[in-house]
Amino acid sequence: MAASMIDGQNMTKLSKSERKLRKKQTKSQHTLLKHDGIKASDIPTKILCINNAGLDSCVSRDEVHELFTIYGSVEDVIMMPQKPYAFVCYRHEDEAEVAYGNLNGQTLPENDNRKWPVTIYISYVSQVPPSLSPSKDLPPGLILIRDFITEDFARRLLESIKWDEDTSQGLQKELKHRQVKHYGYEFKYGINDVDVDDPLPQGVPDICQELLGRALKTGHVKYLPDQVTVNKYQPGQGIPPHVDTPAAFEDGIMSLSLGSQVLMDFRHPDGKHLSVLLPPGSLLIMTGESRYLWSHGITPRKSDILPTPDGRLTIAHRGTRTSYTFRKVIPPNDRINRHIPFTTENRQPNPTKLPQSEADAASLEQIHVHQVYEEIADHFSGTRHSPWPRIADFIRSQPTGSILADIGCGNGKYLGINKDIFEVGSDRSLNLVKICESRDFPVFVGDVMSIPIRSGVCDVCLCIAVLHHLSTEERRLHGLSELLRILRPGGKALIYVWAMEQELHKVKSKYLKEIKVTDYIDRSTNDTDTEVKQVKVNDTPRDSSEKDVATQLNGLSLSKGEPDEEKTISVNMGHSENDRVDGQEVILTPLSCDRLATSDSTETCELCVNASGQAQGHSCECSDRAQNSRKMLEVHKNRTSFKQQDMFVPWQLKKKGMEEEGASVKDKADPVFHRYYHVFRQGELEALCGRLDNCRVQDGYYDQGNWAVILQKL
């Protein structure tokens, strides 16, 4: 009796855990399907999706490979960055079936990579994410012509490249991910451009002329290319996502694939991702939107997953692929005043997500920080005149013979303050650096992420309004560690970042308080009955004197008729009682919901619905809660409190000569650029510094809407 009871309990227990397993599995498949376009299959497939065995679950590729090899010959294990799952590809379906039977629901013990065990759940799959398998659609403007050249011609073309001869001339370079060779002009990666005055001895190879002639006849390409870049990719090599420099090359960029197929990733700034399979012998032509707006790249991987004619999936190993990229260089004189389609100006950054991978982050900063400063440099510099007193005092207090590096020097307004020290400036923006140079300061073009200064050489570092342009905490930390690296022990860094808190101890920052008269007059469309009495035009810090966009004043409550002792226009602060009813918040909330609904994140959307349901005027709290996963970046309204830490801040460009023509400016639509910012909460900068053990925070303070620290290197 007792024995059978125990048996009975065991039975129940087993089926209970089975039920639990099935439930978990269904849930996990459902999640995968929803988020990443993975379809589970009811019938066995040779490709398995292993949930909880991905990089995001702290499981390594080797660990998965080792485990699954026990049950058959594994063709490849594909790990995806920041994903909790992995794909295991067996040669045969029956091997996959055995592995499924033995490993589904199995718990992997903790190890060096992780301090906790993980339970894996396996699914057969009939569809994998777009980054692993070709998409049905092509980006607009993209043309793919299969079998553009014969196999025989491809062989001759490959043989015609003399990889080993030209090393001394610098025409051939071994880049990290591939081998490269140029004809016509060398494409210089440091400036992302060619030097038209410095053509290579060998122009476009003769062997290419016939195919180029045919390419032109397709009508998709208007200009005969004069620059050729040949890339050789070994299996496992790739190229990071990029857009070919819009100002440097004409529309219609061609890429001829030789040797092996590869999957090319196309990404739209709004996050849309399409993968295009480039078979050997095919010609890809990027025109219009696909050339200017979508980035393209190749994920370093040894295989891709392709659909078979019977609707299943199979693995295709990559071989050595050589590509010919054909481009027509735009001569410098023709670049002036040239309209570049799909440029960053006026491009709506929404909906863009907070970056999840290093590549995403770099690409976001490229488009929404670097390119923007490049384009607004003149105007930006014109709004930055006088140094901030506390920063200037810090510089003046440095002893004679000190070496000071101003990393992110902008137009160089902190250079030349102390004549007894050596001050050198660097900025990511060539155009800003050019402005410095024309003002007599030693400068170079460089990136805070890799400061080209030898370690320990600087006595002092300035880093003003730079770290808040880095889009992940790890990148901000890396920037900080670079600053410390170039300091000598005992050396000091003064760091300023824009603060989330634009109002501290009930004092509003200049950024909130003040607004320029031209901004108001030119752009106020709704509040026509508001009078402007007097406006202070202050030179506020680098990031606090932004010009404001057309929408900025819409719906803002200007302090009409109220005592105006400060004689400044007071703008909606976001925290006052009034603004809950002025419509602004109400507009924002549904907008963000729309965006979220089109994204693949149900959680975030629900949060957002909840938030708007509560309708307490804080529309974006939801985004904060989903911070690490799928946070959407909103466009900030200038001169208002920040609603989230990560966002786009608009910059309305005033073209030269337009500043004085008040009335006419109104008619012309000034281009608006969106800069990415991460504003820092109180204590965040110190906490970031605390993550590095070679420094000590000597002082920390708040200065007009910015958090500042003085760091000492230990």
Place this chain on the structure above:
Amino acid sequence: MFTSPHGKGGKQDKMKLLTHNMLTSNIIKTVTNGYPLKIVPTQVEVKTVDFNPEFISRMLPKIDWPALCQAAQSVGHGEGLPEALTEKYEEDEMLLKKVHHVLMQVEVLEGNLVCPETGRQFPISSGIPNMLLNEDEV
């Protein structure tokens, strides 16, 4: 390459050898020995900068001396620089003046900085070295 005694670029700062003394290509991921960068100048200028002996003597211990000598030679101003610094350099005004000249007055307007390990070139244009890396090199 040519040197113009009084640069027509006026008083604007171009790449000084002091700046060069700080720069490295060690930021390229694969590079471990990116210092000093070789200077391949096509245009060099000399401009007049006020001599401040205290500034120079305080700067000297921070300078990588062999790198400075090599740089000075590559722009044609290496003459008269000792191979190594003596102990009492702060009392040697001739030396300080010579160092002042190469550190502060000699400027590279056009040319390239070349990574000693990989040969990767960083262009100097209008006196501004461009040290940005290609995404593949980071």
